[in-house]
Amino acid sequence: MTPPRLNEFRDPAAxxxxxxxxxxxxxxxAVLFVQGGLIAAIIPAAVAALGxxxxxxxxxxxxxxxxxxxxxxxxxxxxxxxxxxxxxxxHLRVLDIALVGSVLAYLAAQYRLYSLVHQSMPxxxxxxxxxxxxxxxxxxxxxxxxxxxxxMFATIGLCVFLGQIAWFFVSETTINFLNFPPFExxxxxxxxxxxxxxxxxxxxxxxLLTAGLCAVVAFAFxxxxxxxxxxxxxxxxxxMILLDTEWSDARRELNRQEKWRAWALxxxxxxxxxxxxxxAKVGCGKGCLILLVGIAACVLFWCVLYRFIGLK
Amino acid sequence: MLTARSTILILAAVFLLxxxxxxxxxxxxxxxxxxxLALLFIEYAIFAVRYRRTADRIEVNRVLLQSGRVxxxxxxxxxxxxxxxxxxxxxxxxxxxxxxxxxxxxxxxxDNARTLDLRPGVPEVVEYELQSQGPGILRFxxxxxxxxxxMGFFYHRxxxxxxxxxxxxxxxxDGEGKHRGIKRFNSLPPPGVHRLRRAGSGSELLDLRDYRAxxxxxxxxxxxxxxxxxxxxxxxxxxxxxxCVLFLDASNGARIGPPENSPLVRMADVAAGVAQAAxxxxxxxxxxxxxxxxxxxTQPARTRIHMIRMLRKLxxxxxxxxxxGPTDPDLLARxxxxxxxxxxxxxxxxxxxxxxxxxxxxPIADSRWFLLVLALLFAPALLFRSEGIEIVAQAVTxxxxxxxxxxxxxxxxxxxxxxxxxxxxxxxxLHGVRGFLAPRSVRxxxxxxxxxxxxxxxxxxxxxxxxxxADDSFFGARATRFLTEHRVRLPLxxxxxxxxxxxxxxxxxxxxxxxxxxxxxxxxxxxxxxIFADLTEVADSLExxxxxxxxxxxxxxxxxxxxxxxxxxxxxxxxxxxKPGVKLGSLVRSVLVARQQRxxxxxxxxxxKSGASVVRFEDGDPVQLVLDRLDRIRGxxxxx
Numbered sequence: 001m002t003p004p005r006l007n008e009f010r011d012p013a014a015x016x017x018x019x020x021x022x023x024x025x026x027x028x029x030a031v032l033f034v035q036g037g038l039i040a041a042i043i044p045a046a047v048a049a050l051g052x053x054x055x056x057x058x059x060x061x062x063x064x065x066x067x068x069x070x071x072x073x074x075x076x077x078x079x080x081x082x083x084x085x086x087x088x089x090x091h092l093r094v095l096d097i098a099l100v101g102s103v104l105a106y107l108a109a110q111y112r113l114y115s116l117v118h119q120s121m122p123x124x125x126x127x128x129x130x131x132x133x134x135x136x137x138x139x140x141x142x143x144x145x146x147x148x149x150x151x152m153f154a155t156i157g158l159c160v161f162l163g164q165i166a167w168f169f170v171s172e173t174t175i176n177f178l179n180f181p182p183f184e185x186x187x188x189x190x191x192x193x194x195x196x197x198x199x200x201x202x203x204x205x206x207x208l209l210t211a212g213l214c215a216v217v218a219f220a221f222x223x224x225x226x227x228x229x230x231x232x233x234x235x236x237x238x239x240m241i242l243l244d245t246e247w248s249d250a251r252r253e254l255n256r257q258e259k260w261r262a263w264a265l266x267x268x269x270x271x272x273x274x275x276x277x278x279x280a281k282v283g284c285g286k287g288c289l290i291l292l293v294g295i296a297a298c299v300l301f302w303c304v305l306y307r308f309i310g311l312k
Numbered sequence: 313m314l315t316a317r318s319t320i321l322i323l324a325a326v327f328l329l330x331x332x333x334x335x336x337x338x339x340x341x342x343x344x345x346x347x348x349l350a351l352l353f354i355e356y357a358i359f360a361v362r363y364r365r366t367a368d369r370i371e372v373n374r375v376l377l378q379s380g381r382v383x384x385x386x387x388x389x390x391x392x393x394x395x396x397x398x399x400x401x402x403x404x405x406x407x408x409x410x411x412x413x414x415x416x417x418x419x420x421x422x423d424n425a426r427t428l429d430l431r432p433g434v435p436e437v438v439e440y441e442l443q444s445q446g447p448g449i450l451r452f453x454x455x456x457x458x459x460x461x462x463m464g465f466f467y468h469r470x471x472x473x474x475x476x477x478x479x480x481x482x483x484x485x486d487g488e489g490k491h492r493g494i495k496r497f498n499s500l501p502p503p504g505v506h507r508l509r510r511a512g513s514g515s516e517l518l519d520l521r522d523y524r525a526x527x528x529x530x531x532x533x534x535x536x537x538x539x540x541x542x543x544x545x546x547x548x549x550x551x552x553x554x555x556c557v558l559f560l561d562a563s564n565g566a567r568i569g570p571p572e573n574s575p576l577v578r579m580a581d582v583a584a585g586v587a588q589a590a591x592x593x594x595x596x597x598x599x600x601x602x603x604x605x606x607x608x609x610t611q612p613a614r615t616r617i618h619m620i621r622m623l624r625k626l627x628x629x630x631x632x633x634x635x636x637g638p639t640d641p642d643l644l645a646r647x648x649x650x651x652x653x654x655x656x657x658x659x660x661x662x663x664x665x666x667x668x669x670x671x672x673x674x675p676i677a678d679s680r681w682f683l684l685v686l687a688l689l690f691a692p693a694l695l696f697r698s699e700g701i702e703i704v705a706q707a708v709t710x711x712x713x714x715x716x717x718x719x720x721x722x723x724x725x726x727x728x729x730x731x732x733x734x735x736x737x738x739x740x741x742l743h744g745v746r747g748f749l750a751p752r753s754v755r756x757x758x759x760x761x762x763x764x765x766x767x768x769x770x771x772x773x774x775x776x777x778x779x780x781x782a783d784d785s786f787f788g789a790r791a792t793r794f795l796t797e798h799r800v801r802l803p804l805x806x807x808x809x810x811x812x813x814x815x816x817x818x819x820x821x822x823x824x825x826x827x828x829x830x831x832x833x834x835x836x837x838x839x840x841x842x843i844f845a846d847l848t849e850v851a852d853s854l855e856x857x858x859x860x861x862x863x864x865x866x867x868x869x870x871x872x873x874x875x876x877x878x879x880x881x882x883x884x885x886x887x888x889x890x891k892p893g894v895k896l897g898s899l900v901r902s903v904l905v906a907r908q909q910r911x912x913x914x915x916x917x918x919x920x921k922s923g924a925s926v927v928r929f930e931d932g933d934p935v936q937l938v939l940d941r942l943d944r945i946r947g948x949x950x951x952x
Binding site for chain 1: 329331333334343364463671778782
């Protein structure tokens with residue numbers, strides 16, 4: 001009998017993504033070999049291949065960390081003295097494009113493979129409603145549509161292109177708060193301007209530009225989605241939002257009224273409710289304990305104060 | 313909603329970006345990070361747009377099929393198919409959707425889910441089979457839809473609420489079917505008419521006897537008179553219409569039990585069998601469903617529509633859930649919150665149903681500690697009196713040293729004066745912060761969310777939300793109603809702390825007696841009243857029923873009481889001696905068994921005095937046995 005794990009490889013859908021991922025790993029390995037060396041080419045590729053073949057769910061993240069390590073230290077030996085000296089004009093390099101594209105392709109293939117054979121959605125059924133037979137959902141192979149892989153490649157290509165644009169924007173722009181707008185395209189790095197304090201350092205410039213870029217995109221898209229959501233609210237959701245807002249505004253006053261009601265009416269008692277089903281309330285014992293802790297803390301505080309004042 | 317997978321990937325991408333910005337020696341790391349973020353962003357944008365353009369435009373259509381036909385109600389004991397058709401009227405395609413129909417509680421089915429690619433205008437079908445063992449009500453809440461992208465980065469769950477209830481009618485019983493299939497008569501009597509071995513004005517010959525003065529001449533049997541040489545007259549059978557009225561106990565106590573095997577369900581099952589068998593004999597059958605408060609009467613009739621109506625009444629009665637009565641509100645919240653999470657995810661979400669931090673803070677002004685805090689706060693006011701100042705000064709002198717500077721002594725004095733204030737602040741803080749700790753915070757959170765949900769469902773005001781938080785009885789009643797509406801069974805505590813049965817209902821005896829008396833008032837002679845009721849717990853309170861039964865007997869009617877009998881309780885007390893070292897569980901069980909047996913004996917002896925017959929049916933007792941008893945009690949020669 002064929003083991004179940006091997007059966008997964010026979011599924012054409014899973015096999016397609018498996019082959020795709022392995023091909024991407026091969027490209028990554030080749031690029032790293034050209035950039036760094038044999039170790040840099042082998043270790044991340046081995047991690048990625050393990051993730052693909054054994055479906056270990058932590059492997060993509062381990063792969064990214066390993067890859068970033070070998071990109072920062074191509075020879076595997078930490079060397080912080082190396083600096084980034086070719087920042088200008090470093091966009092649209094073939095090796096970078098190949099590396100980034102293949103990494104994205106590997107990640108996309110890996111996660112789609114996980115969806116097909118491991119878990120495709122979180123298992124978020126309330127625990128009280130769960131049954132023993134419930135399992136994490138897995139995407140069936142027949143759900144794969146024609147042209148899905150092609151669309152995946154198109155998305156990856158778009159992402160690589162956007163990444164290059166972002167890098168161009170970040171690497172070719174300097175920030176000068178004395179001007180308006182505070183950006184200017186500078187094709188040549190001018191250390192004298194930095195020395196004079198006219199502009200920010202390249203690291204902080206990149207950081208500010210990246211953070212600003214991400215914030216603008218996220219804010220604009222989030223705002224649009226939020227507006228869309230408000231436009232398409234269902235009646236119950238709208239009512240709930242209004243109710244919740246009103247309750248939040250008037251909560252303290254309403255709470256006061258409830259206290260008055262509780263004072264006015266006889267306290268609720270459970271006439272027939274057996275004690276065994278009542279949940280234990282926080283009683284007087286805990287309150288006394290809290291008071292004792294409070295007093296002890298105060299005494300301690302006072303002793304410290306006294307000790308502090310009494311020091312000569 | 314981000315999944316764990318995408319959250320970790322975003323963190324990894326941010327890490328790559330930071331490394332790329334500050335420490336990288338080439339553009340690759342930065343490009344990797346920003347491209348990864350772009351991939352996540354594009355995936356999310358596609359997912360969000362598709363979801364928004366589709367989610368609120370999905371239509372659900374549900375039908376039940378039995379024997380390949382669409383039916384408005386199903387029969388118990390027969391498999392039926394649930395077919396749910398989902399059609400998207402949105403303008404986008406959802407490539408990966410998991411649809412899961414929510415079957416009624418206590419029904420397990422393995423294939424009620426389907427993964428599909430939901431396209432606009434293309435109906436998709438989820439089909440599965442169910443089988444109900446007993447009569448009752450099936451409630452389908454709707455369809456749970458789970459949407460995800462192809463890589464499992466983003467996920468959303470929502471529920472298409474289409475609540476609908478179907479009746480599960482009692483089965484067309486075997487007993488009835490067999491009964492109807494056996495030909496017992498060469499000619500059937502007229503509908504509703506039974507021949508009695510009593511002289512009357514019927515059409516069938518009963519006997520011949522000597523002529524008595526006053527006998528009508530037309531009754532003289534001339535041939536027999538000629539043979540015997542004396543006047544002989546014919547006696548004809550009596551034609552008596554027999555009506556059978558069923559009384560079904562739907563009180564709270566009868567509803568307790570396993571979902572499809574509670575006494576009420578079993579009684580409804582047998583009552584349906586009896587009704588159908590009686591109707592097969594072309595008897596007129598009526599039904600009265602009674603509980604602790606009222607009786608619902610269906611007047612006796614004979615038509616097929618009437619029979620279907622009666623079966624529906626029986627199914628509705630069998631579908632009643634037990635009312636747990638006053639219950640711990642926290643227990644109710646623990647049951648109601650998962651249901652609300654499952655069925656109303658968009659109304660439980662934090663974005664619309666908030667839980668502000670102030671909600672969890674416990675104000676000290678609500679407790680007695682407030683007096684202590686007040687006292688501590690006002691303690692420095694003692695300094696307004698000279699004695700207070702003297703005490704502080706003496707304390708400073710005692711605790712300090714003469715060599716200290718005045719500033720240092722002033723600091724010490726301030727410390728002494730501020731000590732009560734600090735203590736008060738500490739008590740206030742520790743008292744308030746307890747609300748943030750589990751399990752109190754969990755309880756408060758659930759109560760608030762459920763309260764807001766209930767207020768929204770009832771179109772209530774914000775004051776109701778606060779009342780649900782503060783008023784246990786108010787919350788308990790609404791949560792119980794919520795769970796009952798969604799047909800969720802709560803764990804029932806049968807006995808209170810004193811060992812008394814919590815679901816004993818004396819009121820139902822009075823309701824039953826009134827219904828019986830009313831039925832007798834509208835009856836003719838020779839009617840049969842069959843009472844399906846669990847009376848063992850109220851054996852000492854049967855006076856009203858005894859009086860009503862006597863009235864019925866006085867009008868020449870018959871009363872038969874059928875008491876449900878638990879399957880695991882022996883009919884007679886065990887004669888075996890108790891084993892030494894018996895466990896508590898078996899001891900309690902033996903006490904309960906003895907109570908049941910005593911109760912039945914008491915009911916039988918009490919009702920026997922009024923002329924009523926009391927029988928019990930064990931689990932699985934066929935309808936035929938009941939019919940035989942009915943026939944015996946009626947004393948008619950329906951079957952020769």
